[in-house]
Amino acid sequence: xxxxxxxxxxxxxxxxxxxxxxxxxxxxxxxxxxxxxxxxxxxxxxxxxxxxxxxxxxxxxxxxxxxxxxxxxxxxxxxxxxxxxxxxxxxxxxxxxxxxxxxxxxxxxxxxxxxxxxxxxxxxxxxxxxxxxxxxxxxxxxxxxxxxxxxxxxxxxxxxxxxxxxxxxxxxxxxxxxxxxxxxxxxxxxxxxxxxxxxxxxxxxxxxxxxxxxxxxxxxxxxxxxxxxxxxxxxxxxxxxxxxxxxxxxxxxxxxxxxxxxxxxxxxxxxxxxxxxxxxxxxxxxxxxxxxxxxxxxxxxxxxxxxxxxxxxxxxxxxxxxxxxxxxxxxxxxxxx
Amino acid sequence: xxxxxxxxxxxxxxxxxxxxxxxxxxxxxxxxxxxxxxxxxxxxxxxxxxxxxxxxxxxxxxxxxxxxxxxxxxxxxxxxxxxxxxxxxxxxxxxxxxxxxxxxxxxxxxxxxxxxxxxxxxxxxxxxxxxxxxxxxxxxxxxxxxxxxxxxxxxxxxxxxxxxxxxxxxxxxxxxxxxxxxxxxxxxxxxxxxxxxxxxxxxxxxxxxxxxxxxxxxxxxxxxxxxxxxxxxxxxxxxxxxxxxxxxxxxxxxxxxxxxxxxxxxxxxxxxxxxxxxxxxxxxxxxx
Numbered sequence: 001x002x003x004x005x006x007x008x009x010x011x012x013x014x015x016x017x018x019x020x021x022x023x024x025x026x027x028x029x030x031x032x033x034x035x036x037x038x039x040x041x042x043x044x045x046x047x048x049x050x051x052x053x054x055x056x057x058x059x060x061x062x063x064x065x066x067x068x069x070x071x072x073x074x075x076x077x078x079x080x081x082x083x084x085x086x087x088x089x090x091x092x093x094x095x096x097x098x099x100x101x102x103x104x105x106x107x108x109x110x111x112x113x114x115x116x117x118x119x120x121x122x123x124x125x126x127x128x129x130x131x132x133x134x135x136x137x138x139x140x141x142x143x144x145x146x147x148x149x150x151x152x153x154x155x156x157x158x159x160x161x162x163x164x165x166x167x168x169x170x171x172x173x174x175x176x177x178x179x180x181x182x183x184x185x186x187x188x189x190x191x192x193x194x195x196x197x198x199x200x201x202x203x204x205x206x207x208x209x210x211x212x213x214x215x216x217x218x219x220x221x222x223x224x225x226x227x228x229x230x231x232x233x234x235x236x237x238x239x240x241x242x243x244x245x246x247x248x249x250x251x252x253x254x255x256x257x258x259x260x261x262x263x264x265x266x267x268x269x270x271x272x273x274x275x276x277x278x279x280x281x282x283x284x285x286x287x288x289x290x291x292x293x294x295x296x297x298x299x300x301x302x303x304x305x306x307x308x309x310x311x312x313x314x315x316x317x318x319x320x321x322x323x324x325x326x327x328x329x330x331x332x333x334x335x336x337x
Numbered sequence: 338x339x340x341x342x343x344x345x346x347x348x349x350x351x352x353x354x355x356x357x358x359x360x361x362x363x364x365x366x367x368x369x370x371x372x373x374x375x376x377x378x379x380x381x382x383x384x385x386x387x388x389x390x391x392x393x394x395x396x397x398x399x400x401x402x403x404x405x406x407x408x409x410x411x412x413x414x415x416x417x418x419x420x421x422x423x424x425x426x427x428x429x430x431x432x433x434x435x436x437x438x439x440x441x442x443x444x445x446x447x448x449x450x451x452x453x454x455x456x457x458x459x460x461x462x463x464x465x466x467x468x469x470x471x472x473x474x475x476x477x478x479x480x481x482x483x484x485x486x487x488x489x490x491x492x493x494x495x496x497x498x499x500x501x502x503x504x505x506x507x508x509x510x511x512x513x514x515x516x517x518x519x520x521x522x523x524x525x526x527x528x529x530x531x532x533x534x535x536x537x538x539x540x541x542x543x544x545x546x547x548x549x550x551x552x553x554x555x556x557x558x559x560x561x562x563x564x565x566x567x568x569x570x571x572x573x574x575x576x577x578x579x580x581x582x583x584x585x586x587x588x589x590x591x592x593x594x595x596x597x598x599x600x601x602x603x604x605x606x607x608x609x610x611x612x613x614x615x616x617x618x619x620x621x622x623x624x625x
Contacts, residue, residue, distance in 0.1 A: 070524065097526030109517040114539050124525045173525070
């Protein structure tokens with residue numbers, strides 16, 4: 001049923017991908033390049049989930065858009081099932097949409113409020129000319145059941161549903177063409193906490209039953225930890241730490257990951273030796289238009305050394321099978337202060 | 338919680354209760370359209386038939402007779418007959434021009450929103466040109482160069498107000514593309530035609546309809562103005578504007594010549610506005 005790739009091959013590969021926007025300062029200011037995503041390399045295996053975490057403006061969503069081919073990278077290459085993703089807008093690109101889908105943060109905005117839920121779930125089938133109208137009706141009924149919506153809700157309009165039901169409808173639409181990859185961009189951030197868990201559980205269940213690969217973008221570390229097989233922590237457009245979620249959340253190696261993990265509210269310590277120690281980051285939140293020299297995190301890093309101001313650390317393997325970009329983990333050639 | 342609330346109040350779309358004002362407006366528009374279609378059968382006299390012995394006869398109730406229910410003009414022509422035929426002419430011009438303006442403006446607005454870049458620059462330049470050029474001068478020069486014929490006149494009136502539609506369509510389409518449903522549908526793999534006609538247009542139709550109901554009265558008034566200047570509908574054809582124009586001279590002695598078409602203009606434009614407003618609300622499923 002699902003479109004699995006040959007074993008071993010990764011479904012989605014981002015190789016040294018960069019995306020530069022041009023921003024303007026002031027009315028007559030010069031254009032300044034804003035590197036939203038900077039040399040990011042990630043892979044997602046079939047049926048697995050890669051979680052991307054980071055604060056606002058760190059390039060998470062842009063990475064998601066690049067992965068889907070909604071935007072073309074300025075550098076590097078995005079490959080899906082071994083093939084480079086065609087430029088957005090073409091016929092080939094449109095065909096590929098059936099195999100990769102996006103789940104949005106704001107389900108009400110992503111749904112057309114003038115069409116019923118059933119019509120919208122059937123839309124991808126109509127676009128890609130899958131099945132006869134009768135088949136599509138059966139398919140829509142099955143999809144509604146898969147995402148846990150009552151069949152009669154198909155006749156409702158988006159504004160007549162609750163937030164959780166809308167997100168389920170968006171998910172049903174994304175699953176209609178049986179995609180191999182689902183990019184979830186903050187899929188539960190707009191939802192009530194009690195509904196979040198239901199939607200997250202449903203996502204993992206659907207992944208198990210359909211073998212869908214997921215790119216799960218969120219700033220909520222608890223949710224990412226729950227769904228991901230791999231986690232990448234992003235800061236100012238770069239991946240600073242990547243690896244197994246249990247390892248990263250138990251013993252974060254990068255100072256930024258440590259700060260993020262320490263910010264997870266826990267009634268009792270279950271996060272390793274650091275326990276309840278809370279690292280509060282000081283300094284300005286990152287601005288991609290004005291990137292600090294050296295390691296982008298050094299102005300806010302409590303452990304910064306001289307090398308951090310001069311040289312940007314590279315993402316290199318560290319213990320526990322993870323990748324870390326930090327001079328403290330990999331001392332730069334030369335003296336260690 | 339919300340489930341219970343929703344179950345208790347199923348979407349009631351069956352019973353539609355029309356407000357009294359809308360019913361009146363609807364009735365008037367039906368009447369106007371019926372007159373426009375059946376003018377030749379309804380009119381008691383030819384619009385050019387002179388009755389010189391009954392010149393400037395007042396309407397029934399003001400000293401007139403049933404032979405000329407709305408009185409006669411300075412040449413003894415029946416005002417009712419002329420009114421019926423004028424309604425047909427003015428409705429034809431106003432509807433034709435409004436449809437042309439709406440289609441032209443929306444198409445250009447969508448093209449600008451879709452292609453951006455130089456296409457958008459050209460469309461915006463045309464809009465600015467249209468806005469900076471007094472329309473009357475444009476109309477005068479076109480009519481002076483190409484002469485006057487009814488299709489040309491309707492086409493010319495269609496150029497009035499397209500810029501507003503284009504601006505609205507462009508702005509709303511860009512907004513829809515940037516975030517939300519249009520981007521979502523494109524992401525599903527839909528072709529631009531499907532995105533714009535299937536999703537963007539129905540969503541912004543409410544605004545465009547209101548815009549169209551604003552330009553309908555404007556076209557009626559513009560047609561009246563041009564006809565009054567002698568550049569619009571040419572005698573022996575007649576329109577509401579022509580009637581007002583020629584009736585103006587007799588305003589003090591025979592006000593009915595001017596009042597009959599004026600009343601029709603006011604009631605028709607008011608009805609169109611009322612209907613447009615109501616239609617906008619009805620077309621929006623989130624308002625109930």
